[in-house]
Amino acid sequence: MIFTSLASYGHLYPLLPLAVAARDAGHEVVFATAADFHPTLDKAGLEPAAAGISIQQAFREAFAGDPRARDEVSEEELNPIIGRAFGRTMPERFMRDLAPLIDQRRPDLVVYELANPGGLFAAHAAGVPAMCHGFGRVTVGGEAGAVIREPVAAFGAELGIAGDADFAWGRPFVDMCPPSVQDPEFLAGARRVPVRPVGWSEPGDLPPGVAGRDRGRPLVYLTLGTTPMSQAHLLSSAVQGLATLEADVLVATGPSVDVAALGEVPPNVRLAAWVPQSELLPHVDLVVHHGGSGTTMGAFAAGVPQLVLPQGADQFSNAEAVTAVGAGNQLLGDEVTTEAVRDHALRLLTDTAVRDVVRKLADEAAAMPSPADVAATLPQYA
Template identity: 70%
Template sequence: MRLVFTSLASHGHLYPLMPLAVAARAAGHHVVFATAEDFHPVLEKAGLEPAKAGLTIHEAFASQFSGDPGRRRREVPEEVLNETIGRVFGRVLPERFLADLGALFEQDRPDLVVYEVGNSGGAFAARKAGLPAMGHGFGRVSADGLMMEIHGALDDYAAELGITGGDRPSWGNPFVDICPPSVQSPEFLARARRLPLRPVGWSEPADLPAGVANRDRSRPLVYLTLGTTPMSQSHVLTAAITGLAALDADVLVATGPAVDVAALGEVPANVRLEAWVPQSELLPHVDLVVHHGGSGTTMGAFAAGAPQLVLPQGADQFTNAEAVVTAGVGERLLGDEVTAEAVREKARRLLADPAVADAVRGLAAEVAGMPSPEEVAAQLPDYA
């Protein structure tokens, strides 16, 4: 069977699809993964055949801002920025993916298209070509905040294309759902044609930081990350590092590409800074995850059985933080609540609270009971 997987070109959008794509290839299917060229080396390392489609998210935003796009995005009013985000994800990216995938499908017609649900251009291209398709989620389905701007733009574009029927984000197609049902949106659960898939983390192959794998488990290890999305977040990292360093624990910080490490200054001896870590390999070794609320980190911590302190910065991170709190597996700090003292006290409680530990174990058991990538890959021919 010939499969085309397609995703927006970012870690958070592409990586959730990798376990199923790799499992489908291992099952003997011909798998092509269509995304922007920046991520083709990652796909080739995983043994997948890349195809060029779409723009990177950075390129899409740069097309909307003249001059320095990063500077302009920081300067524009929030309502203008929100409109631009809606236009980028609701029109610019889908339009480009629709054109590129349409050409790809004419050249080599697949039996099934698996599109990451942030990439509605994949759904539209499959519909226009008359191909069977299924969406693939990357976490909890949200319709709050910025998603309303995106959905409005998507509805307008879909209407122009003559595409009707089916609710977002699945557009009426089956939906591969990696979110545990107990924390998924109840409204989505009630209407979707779900194909559950265990959230299995995927990272580019790399060694764990020295000392992690064989460390003394009697001393807690706290992992701090604000993800890989370029945004100004040094002040949040600084507050979190200061608070966590005051604990009787070791702190491993993945600073990400947007942070000037020098701006963080000297860090205490129990804090280690790394530009990047293989997160899926790391999470089973940590005792607490302090993070931005990205879906990959949230789902990964669920699976690894680690409590979470969420410091959401934007997009779906706020609803992910709410889900963490509601499930009893962590806490959150919003906006000006993020101080060193608040981070320290929240983290201290999460490391010691037996009720949180029980909830974390229960959610990890729920995740472990979901179908594996190999089991779901075996079902894909039924949808072709």
């Protein structure tokens, strides 16, 4: 089997539990992505193969010769660039790189990540069955996703792939989103293969004192994910608000924030560049985050309330899903102030109705088939 995803934490990590389970079930598994993430695949015990380019490289190519920073480009100019990068540049490159790998290894099945349709396109060209693997909630026909969905659908049509791109062209879809928070239209129209939202983190120890701490004092986890964007100002506002609570605050600063930019923090706040998030979430009482799918799904599975501060992409629809089901709140744009973060966090730490909702979500996630269960069924899709 060949698994393939974009070279990004939020796109690659969700596929790792199933890829590892498939390997453990005795299948020969190759995971194809850009070389930047091959060390991650080595740590997971998976055979890496080189394919595609990173999202950052795709945008560097798109902006070649343009002296402006990305945040200086208007939305009207940026949207077509995003569409080309995700809808043409990266799929074409993955399709080209996967063709010789498929020819050499002759897989029975290609499992491609939702944002990497180049995996499907290469499998289609080679006459190999393919199935899609999601990374969170799917929004059918959403306005925000149209900028990518339309060029991807057009590319698929050029290749003679029949069906609706919104539903993975009728291919089986490994869906890790609990049904109660999934898009109802997607639930009704997709060939879903449910899988429990099991997180994956690179091996590492929890911060000292987390595992055996006194649960009488709340632990708040703050993260804005791994996307390379300037987040220090947002983190600072959130830290200042959370620090005033009678709680301990653990902040994962991520790869794009200079810890020094946050200045001196109060004694109840601890900063870490990285934490094993999937292992951490069951120990926390509130997650304050950007709305990335990995953190959103992980909090659902762990039964943790969420305060979402969405910044872009699917983060807004994730935040809306969290609030719609009663699992937390969201703050948008200028709403993100020190006072608002404090007030919303305090309410979520004490609201028993929210606690009831997140417990039900955790039970729902736990009842979904495990990656090992799904791995046992993969031959039927070949």
